[in-house]
Amino acid sequence: MGVADEVKSRLDIVEVIQGYVPLKKAGRTYKALCPFHAEKTPSFVVFPESGTWRCFGACQTGGDVFSFIQKRENLDFADALRMLAARAGVALGPQPDETPAEEQHLEKLRAALAAATTYYHQQLLHYPQAERARAHLAKRGLLTEVVTRFQLGYALDAWDAVLTHLTERGYALEDLEAAGLLVKRDDGTGYFDRFRNRLMIPIRDVQGRVIGFGARALEDAQQPKYLNSPQTPLFDKSRILFGLDAAKQAIRAADVAVIVEGYMDVLAAHQYNQANVVASMGTALTETQLRQLKRYSSHIVLALDADEAGARATLRGLEVAREALDRESVPVPTAEGLFRFEGRLKADLRVLTLPPGQDPDDVIKADVAQWQKSVAEAEPLVDFYLRTALADLDLGAAKGKSEAVRRLAPLLREIADPVERAHYVGRLARLAQTSEETVRQAIERAAREEGRARKPAARREASPGPKPQPAPPPQRPVREDYCLTSLLRGQTPLARVQSDLYNLKARPLGADDFANGENRTIFLALENAYLDDGGRLVATTQARLPEALQPRLEALLSLAATGPAMSDEDAAKDLVDSILRLREERLRHSLTELQYLLEDAKSSGDSESIAHFGQLIRSQSADRDQLQKLLYSRTLQGRRQAMTETV
Ligand SMILES: [Zn+2]
Incomplete structure (x- = not known):
């Protein structure tokens, strides 16, 4: 982030x-x-x-x-x-003169990890000692293709194999230790390999750079079964989702991310083309992890073990997050089963309960269609809570009933939509075999307790019975990132874009087309760079940007480097289409917002606002229709139709 x-x-x-x-x-x-x-x-x-x-x-x-x-x-x-x-209270990073040194250090660690990855991978493919590891993968039914793609490896059963290999290639012992590959001896006399006789699974950051390893035991006697890299400057379990680098495009395409528990589940999923699957690192799901996923989709499915211990562990994880992180990061249900973290990070969180005794791995291998169906039918988290939070209670007894209500009341209280809330109040009342009135009273009590516990901001106090309202449209910066990336690629000069837009009777591209403040600033720098010196576009843009925006520029540039090669003509069309689509999207969002503002004005009888918003809706609808027509006329089908009409 x-x-x-x-x-x-x-x-x-x-x-x-x-x-x-x-x-x-x-x-x-x-x-x-x-x-x-x-x-x-x-x-x-x-x-x-x-x-x-x-x-x-x-x-x-x-x-x-x-x-x-x-x-x-x-x-x-x-x-x-x-x-x-x-x-x-956010530090703006290290002082400028510290940055290169720190970055150099991290770069060294990354290089060591990359070299170790290659080394382990070669061992797995070619060494006789790796037979056991190869047999394990074969038994799992993992294809060579996946083994190669994820660069799985084998760590020899030796104390100094990676140590010797990497120090011979010039890596310093301290760096190898800092990267988590070596362990320092207790008596301080030297170092030894952390990973021995294990199947090595490289763990990468979202950009695909190896930052650590998950290492699976190959003998029953080996403990633990999975040994992960320790916390290092690069490797922080609470921030990582295994496989996200390989899954991000599929997540975006499917508009749903599935979180599983094991590395092997992710590998199997990829083998069966279910690439929108990532694994948490054996910790409770953190907000940072959710935030990363949310960049690709806000629909998140947690695939959980059917066994109650597993389900309860996850539930506890969410409760811990709820309590420990409090206002920082509270997963609370909102209308439509959506969950929001921190009031800003809204995600549709669902739970997929696996058949007893099966891992995602097993389900995917047995029947991909069944897996897809299970993902599609995953249960909203609130329902899951209702079902599992009560599993250990005796609902026949008075104590069990009151405990059930006590546990769930705070959760239900957070559901903003009264219709939705009434639905869950009814369900809880039926489950706990008590009256809806009792549940409602418990919810009010929870509200009062919470009110005492935290000093509410003024706007929290003023919480009139909310009426059902459409959620405001989600922020989707993806399209504008894409437009900016295409511009930075420089294949289509800005002047060409502007003249194409002019010919389409559309307004020129401007900073206002970018809602994201960073994008806006980068666009302005780019625009000025064109005025300065069209030849060294990126360098000039870069020079015009403040330090704080360099990481974002770099991210956009690396995105630009991955795009498909297109002819100049296609690139120009693609870019202009993206700009038009961006505007169309924005108009659609704006119309949703306006519709909602109009409803609001109507319910408060504010006639001036009703007229104002009504007029805006009419003019923006007309703009949207015009844009949609224009976009259609630029599709192949649209061009064909236009031709037949003129013939
Ligand atoms: Zn204004």
Whole structure:
């Protein structure tokens, strides 16, 4: 996560904007008179769930917390970041002169791990001693293709195999220890190999760089069965999802991520083309892990062991997260079974309970279609909670009943949608064989206890009975990242993009097309770089950007390097299409928001707002229709149709 994202995730956009403009709660949003133009009817809206704001009045603009501060304080991105980082308590990274040294050190560790990966992999493929490991993989039915793709390996049954191999190649002992490959002897007389006689599974970061290993025992007597790399500067179990580098595209394509427990489950899934599967590292799911997944899809399925111990462990994990992380990271159910972490990270979390005694590995191998069906039919987390949180209680006894209600009341209380809440209140009442009234009272009690436990912000106190409302549209920066990436690739000059848009009677591409504050700033730098020197585009853009934005630029550039090769003509069309689609998407989101604002105005009988939003809906619908027509005319089918019409 970049530092800007970190800042965003820690700040409450409502609180930040509240400091400049008095906001009024309206359903799930906050409204105010726009601070950027003079108006009588509030058309400035803040969407806390997506962390965005928008002016539906004369400005017709919006963005994230950075763009608000930039606009309001008249700051450039770097200064806005500095200001908000200080407020969020986020350190802006090491001093500039420290960065290269630290990065060099990490680079050294990565190189050592990469060399070890190759070494272990060669051992597995070619060494007679690795027979046992090969037999294990064969028994598992793992194909060579997967073994090669994931670069599985074998660590010899020796104390100094990797030590000798890597020190001969110039790696320092301290670095090998820091990378988790060697262990220092207790008496300080030297080092030895951490991994011996084990099947080696490289664990990679999201960019595909090896950062550690999972090492499986090959003899029954070996303990533990799985030995992981220790915590190192690169390897932090709580932040890693095994296989995410290989799974991310499939997750995006399927728009669902499946989390399993074992490495082998992930490997089997890939072998059977179920590539949207990752593994947690044997820890309770953390917010950081969810946040990473959420970049690819907000639909997350947890595949759990059927045995009760396993289910209870997961449940406990979620409860621990709930209690320990409190406001930092609370998984709470929202309407429609969605779960949000920290009030900003909304995810649809579901649970897939496996048949007794089976791992995902077994299910996938036995019947891929059954696996897909199970994923599609996974149970919403609230239902799972209801079922499992009560499993150890005797609901026939009075004590069991009251305990059941006590355990679940805080959870049900958090369900914002009253219809949804009523549904679960009814279910809990039936399960605990008590009255709905009793459950409701328990929920109110839980609310009062929580109210005492934490000092609620003003807007939390004002919590009128919420009415069913559509959730604001999710923030989808993916498309705009893609547009920016294509521009950075430089194949299609900005001037070409602008002239194509002009010919289509569409407005030129501008910073306002980018909702993400970082993207916006990078676009402006790029635009200026074109004015400066079209020849050294990336270097000039880079030079124009503050330090804090370099990581994001690099991420976009590495994305640019992976794109498919296209002819100049195709690249230009692809880019212009993406821009048009980005605008169309944004209009659709805006219309959803407006629809919801209109409902809100109607229910409060605010006739001026009703007229205002109604008019906006009409004009934006027309814009959307026009864009959709334009996009269709640019598809092959659309062009064919146009040709037959003119003939
Ligand atoms: Zn405005």
